[in-house]
Amino acid sequence: MAKKELSELGKEEQKLALKLLTPTLIILLVIAIYPLGQVFYTSFTNRTFAGTGTTEFIGLDNYQKLLSFSIEELEPVIDEETGKIKIDEDTGEKVFETPIQVLPRQPELHRPVSIFSFFGNRYVIGAVTPDFIKAIFNTIIFTIFSVLLETLLGLGVALVVNSEFKGRGMMRAVMLVPWAVITVVSAKMWQWMFQPTRAGLFNMLLNKFGIGTGNFSFLTNPSLQMPAIIAVDVWKTTPFMALLLLAGLQLIPQELYEAAEVDGASKIRQFFTITLPLLKPSVAVALIFRTLDSLRVFDVFQVLLAQKRYSMASFNYFQLISARQMGMASAIGVIIFILIFFFALAYMKALGVDTE
Amino acid sequence: MSKTQKRVLKKILFYFVLTIIVVYLLFPFYWAVNSSLKSQAQLSMTPATLIPRDPDTGEISIFTRNYFAIFKNGQFLRGLVNSSIVATSTTILSLIIGSFAAFSLGKLRFKGKEPALYVILAMTMFPQVTVLSGLYAVINALNLSARFSMIFTYMLFTLPFTTWVLTSFFRDLPKEIMQSAQVDGATPFQTFYLILLPLTAPALVTTGLLAFIQAWNEYLFALTFTSIDVSARTVPVAIQYFSGEFARQEPFGEIMAAAIVVTIPIVVLVLIFQKRIVAGLTAGAVKG
DSSP: OHHHHHHHHHHHHHHHHHHHHHHHHHHHIIIIIHHHHHHHHHTTBOOOTTOSSOOOBOTTHHHHHHHOEEEEEEOBOBOTTTOSBOBOTTTOOBOBOOHHHHSOOSSSOOEEEEEEEETTEEEEEEESSHHHHHHHHHHHHHHHHHHHHHHHHHHHHHHHHHSOOTTHHHHHHHHHHHHHSOHHHHHHHHHHHTOSSTTSHHHHHHHHTTOSSSOOOTTTSHHHHHHHHHHHHHHHHHHHHHHHHHHHHTTSOHHHHHHHHHTTOOHHHHIIIIIHHHHHHHHHHHHHHHHHHHHTOOHHHHHHTTTSSOOHHHHHHIIIIISOOHHHHHHHHHHHHHHHHHHHHHHHHHHOOOOO | OOHHHHHHHHHHHHHHHHHHHHHHHHHHHHHHHHHHTSOHHHHTOSSOOSSOBOTTTOOBOOOOHHHHHHHHSHHHHHHHHHHHHHHHHHHHHHHHHHHHHHHHHHHOOOTTHHHHHHHHHHHHTOOGGGGHHHHHHHHHHHTOOHHHHHHHHHHHHHHHHHHHHHHHHHHHSOHHHHHHHHHTTOOHHHIIIIIIHHHTHHHHHHHHHHHHHHHHHOOHHHHHHTSSOGGGOOHHHHHHTOOOSSOSSOOHHHHHHHHHHHHHHHHHHHHHTHHHHHHHHHHHHTOO
16 A cells, blocks of 8 residues: 555656656757757758759768868979979979869869978878868867867966965956856957057067067968967866866865875875876866867857858858858758767766766 | 075965966956057057057047947947847746756656756757757748747757756755655645755856856857847847947957946856856866
8 A cells, every 4th residue: 555655656756757857858859859850851952041942862962072082192393395303493492283283173173271291292182172171170270279278277277276375265256257258259359459460469569579570460370360269269268177177176185185295295296196196087077078169169260260261160150151051051060060979978978977 | 595485485486376377367358448448549559558548648548438339339239138138038948947857857756867867968068050050940930030049049058057057956955855845745846846946046046147158158049040130139249240430440449348348247247156156167067
């Protein structure tokens, strides 16, 4: 009798639990699962937004267009008169073929992404959609450097703030400030500091220290774009990283340090044998968390570089809104999803789920 | 070197590093404030000055008209109103719906709890950009207004987040509270809204604040969904497309003034709820 009543209660609990979960599940179904299915489906079609043509199923064509690339060697040009390798008279360097001559034209024209030298030979990377291959590169470089710098700087800040000093609470408040700023706003603030004249902070400062003539164009010079954008992101997210690591530091029992002190271990030794190993889980979680975020970076790229240089996400936006290529944009979305999916798996494994 | 000398040196070094950190974190703000108090002529002075100065005499001269200009400018005020409506609505909806789910996941026993938890956790990492084209199609098909689209789609990140964080708060509440309420004849749902919900009020405030900041910050969806309806632009989009009253180029003086105006309320909120935010952030990201 009592047992039956209990299971009756259990059943009721089960019913209530499902009822309470339903609204969340329905909403997620409509704004996440259904659009995701739609994106997967659309990525196999040539659908355009507000286009007049009919939508056709084109299989993997979008993916092929986005991802196919080729690496070809550029042969040195032979001078027809002398039969020797042609040397440029101005620079004294060998003359090579132009990329157009060697890159495949069938079934789709490959256009050059970049040219590099390796063991004296010269190669060209070509792709059907050079902008997307570049966007993948940009996103990966952005992710590696910004996450690395944020972690190192964040760890430094966390270690400093973790020690006892007057005004520690104040310091922690200061750390939250860049985190709380709207990303677009912080990008705008930095854009103004990056002005290509001495009206901009960085050119003014560099010029004062005798570097350059005060006209570095950080956002238009291709070799300065990535460092500039990484600097903006590092400034904005270092505090967040520091806060996560600080929380990890505070979990390390003080007794360990006291014991090490008694044993005469130096501070540096303590850092490598106590702090770092025990902080590893926090660092791992923070790393994956930030990597997931960086791989889908949009705001800073869109505001600071727009069509000058893409991240994967800003290229997706461009394909959808400006080029109106819905099929193509969907395929990009799927590629980003798959990339992030693997990192998310690692993250969930690191986190685990606690049911009780 | 004596021991005291060494200690003093260490202290000096420590405060030196601390100062560098503070300058690094706060200088961009100072620069924005400084620039927002300059006229167009002062902004184009080379080299740029650390405090607003008169271009001819070099005397300190502060120009406040940028601040008046942005409030006279409809696009900025409209952006503030839109952002407030969108972020507040999304936050409230996510808190209500999310706390139901969180109670269920944190305190009730039922089959399929583990997969449900994994789905929620996975959703907190969902790359919004992936479904951009799909959502755009859904919204166009349903003919939703831009503001409503944003309120609705922002739940893609605020709802899993609030659910996940609140679940861990509910789980930490002692079981005895629920049991004693049940003995007194309360149904589980009564226990939830009469007893547990008031106890989680602080957690609701923190989670709500964090969700609000996320929604207030959002750019990708806002940019996409307001591309047809300019009047629905939120603050980030409005600031990006800011066009000034007189300036031919981008009016950076006004943009910086707008940047300061939208940042101050958030900073004040963050400073008030400082401790709770740190706890909430770490619960969201670190703790399972």
